[in-house]
Structure formats: C-alpha cells, structure tokens
Amino acid sequence: MTTSQDNLSSTFSALADPTRRAILTRLASGEASVSELAKPMKMTMPAVTKHLKVLQRAGLIRQERKAQFRPCYLVAQPLKEASDWVEKYRRFWEQSLDRLDLYLRELQATENFQKAPKKPTEVKVKKGRKKK
Amino acid sequence: MTTSQDNLSSTFSALADPTRRAILTRLASGEASVSELAKPMKMTMPAVTKHLKVLQRAGLIRQERKAQFRPCYLVAQPLKEASDWVEKYRRFWEQSLDRLDLYLRELQATENFQKAPKKPTEVKVKKGRKKK
DNA sequence: CTGTTATTTTACCTTATAGTTAATTAACTA
DNA sequence: TAGTTAATTAACTATAAGGTAAAATAACAG
Numbered sequence: 342m343t344t345s346q347d348n349l350s351s352t353f354s355a356l357a358d359p360t361r362r363a364i365l366t367r368l369a370s371g372e373a374s375v376s377e378l379a380k381p382m383k384m385t386m387p388a389v390t391k392h393l394k395v396l397q398r399a400g401l402i403r404q405e406r407k408a409q410f411r412p413c414y415l416v417a418q419p420l421k422e423a424s425d426w427v428e429k430y431r432r433f434w435e436q437s438l439d440r441l442d443l444y445l446r447e448l449q450a451t452e453n454f455q456k457a458p459k460k461p462t463e464v465k466v467k468k469g470r471k472k473k
Numbered sequence: 474m475t476t477s478q479d480n481l482s483s484t485f486s487a488l489a490d491p492t493r494r495a496i497l498t499r500l501a502s503g504e505a506s507v508s509e510l511a512k513p514m515k516m517t518m519p520a521v522t523k524h525l526k527v528l529q530r531a532g533l534i535r536q537e538r539k540a541q542f543r544p545c546y547l548v549a550q551p552l553k554e555a556s557d558w559v560e561k562y563r564r565f566w567e568q569s570l571d572r573l574d575l576y577l578r579e580l581q582a583t584e585n586f587q588k589a590p591k592k593p594t595e596v597k598v599k600k601g602r603k604k605k
Numbered sequence: 606c607t608g609t610t611a612t613t614t615t616a617c618c619t620t621a622t623a624g625t626t627a628a629t630t631a632a633c634t635a
Numbered sequence: 636t637a638g639t640t641a642a643t644t645a646a647c648t649a650t651a652a653g654g655t656a657a658a659a660t661a662a663c664a665g
C-alpha cells in the first residue's frame with residue numbers, strides 16, 4: 342500500500358486529526374499564513390507544515406505565495422463528497438433505526454412477543470436463550 | 474499519543490478505510506456475521522476482525538452473540554456527529570465560496586477592479602504583483 | 606468425547622503518522 | 636551584501652495501522 346488512496350479515504354483520513362480540523366475551521370474564516378495557523382497550536386512549525394501537506398494531498402486546502410508567506414485557503418469540494426457519503430446513513434440516525442429496530446422488526450416478524458419497549462433507543466437487547 | 478482519541482477523530486479515522494466503509498455499507502442492509510462480511514473482501518478473517526474492532530471502538534458497530542456467530546450491526550449515531558461537523562462547511566461548497574470568492578470579495582473591497590470572471594469555480598488566481 | 610465451523614488472539618512484519626531538532630531555501634529589509 | 640522572517644526539507648524517533656499465518660476459544664453437531 343504505497344501512497345495511492347481514493348479521494349474519500351484521504352479526505353476522511355485528513356479529517357481524522359484534531360489539529361487538521363482546527364486548521365480547516367480556522368481557514369473557514371479566511372486565508373491564513375502557516376505561522377498564523379501554527380501560533381495557536383502546541384507544536385512546531387514543521388509539524389504544522391506536515392499537517393498542511395496532508396490537507397493539500399486531500400485537496401482540502403491550497404497554498405499560494407505572497408512574498409515570504411504561503412497563505413493557505415480552504416477548498417471545500419472534498420467535504421461535499423464526504424458529506425454525500427455520510428448522508429446515505431442519515432435515515433439510520435434519524436429514525437433511530439440503528440440495528441435495535443431492525444432486531445425488533447425481525448423479532449416481530451418471526452416470533453410473537455408482548456411487551457414492546459417504550460423507548461427503543463440504542464439499548465442492547467440480549468436474545469434470551471443464553472445457554473441450552 | 475496513546476489510544477485516547479476524541480469521538481470525531483476516531484469516527485473519521487474509522488471511515489478513512491475503504492474496507493471499513495464497505496462493511497458499514499453492507500451493514501446498512503442488515504446485520505451480518507463476520508464471515509459474511511469477510512467473504513467479499515480480499516483479505517483474511519483476522520484482518521476483518523481488526524477492522525471490526527476499529528469500527529467498534531469508534532462506536533459505529535456492535536456485535537452480539539448468536540451461537541458461534543458474532544453478528545454485527547450498524548450504530549449510526551457517530552455518523553451524525555461526523556455529519557454535523559462536515560455540514561458546517563456546506564456553504565463553502567454550495568456557494569463555491571471556496572477561497573476564490575473570498576479573495577474576490579477582499580479584492581473588491583480593497584482595490585478597484587474591472588473584469589469579473591464568468592465562472593469563478595476553483596480557479597487559481599494569481600495576485601498580479603509578482604516582483605516589484 | 607470428537608470433530609467442525611466461526612471467530613479471535615498472538616506474534617510478527619512492513620509501512621505510515623506524528624512529532625522533534627537542525628539545516629536549508631525564499632524573499633523581504635536595512 | 637548581510638540580516639531577518641517565513642516556511643520547508645532532512646534526518647531521526649516512536650508508535651499506530653494494516654496485513655499475514657498459526658494457535659487458541661466458543662459453541663454447535665454427532
């Protein structure tokens with residue numbers, strides 16, 4: 342596995358670091374130089390440069406040159422793709438359809454049961470039959 | 474940096490792998506055992522088990538026990554948080570506000586310019602003043 | 606009890622990540 | 636030209652990730 346990652350993977354991977362998310366958040370309010378981005382961080386400049394490289398490779402930022410500064414700016418396009426992927430699961434978190442309901446539906450379909458739980462939100466239900 | 478990651482980080486990190494995204498996609502259509510999940514993958518069972526552990530740690534799946542099977546099911550809650558984070562940038566990709574526009578606004582505010590680009594979508598504009 | 610199927614654990618390898626310090630490059634300033 | 640500021644590159648370290656093969660567990664089926 343060299344350095345070839347699909348877009349989604351490198352986008353999510355870039356977003357998986359708090360420092361990088363902070364950088365994007367900062368850039369949402371306008372471009373910033375590397376040192377401006379580094380200032381609030383508790384790490385050295387080279388570390389920040391590396392994070393910027395990750396963001397660049399993911400296509401989430403670009404850098405231009407202005408005198409001795411390399412201002413970075415946000416490119417949100419990859420975020421749209423990430424968003425599109427995640428949105429496919431919206432119904433699951435919205436309808437609390439998270440497997441519990443699936444389980445209950447299944448149960449309802451295959452067995453006859455009486456007490457329906459009042460608020461079936463993310464509670465783990467153990468299939469009664471533990472040991473024989 | 475031990476093994477303590479904030480939720481968002483571990484969620485994005487879990488989503489950063491195509492195999493794991495495929496697993497979630499598969500689980501969106503109902504629970505599946507580990508071997509069912511492993512079948513279409515070109516890797517060994519232990520590798521799949523590891524991916525499942527990553528997904529579990531991120532809270533994206535849970536596993537129950539049914540005889541000798543460990544069916545996995547989706548828990549979409551963390552995806553909502555990921556979605557919420559990404560959505561904050563929606564205006565950037567929707568309005569194509571991606572720094573180019575910011576730059577143009579800024580330019581418009583500080584200088585007087587004449588030719589407005591027709592479709593200012595993600596084109597790199599070089600600040601004219603290269604050398605003095 | 607023995608075997609079989611499903612899954613995990615262990616031990617190991619390779620490559621990627623995240624960070625450091627020190628040196629280097631780039632462009633302005635005096 | 637020399638000095639300063641901004642940022643990157645190089646070299647190095649430590650740890651995490653993703654994978655494998657082989658051994659260990661778990662639970663069912665005879």
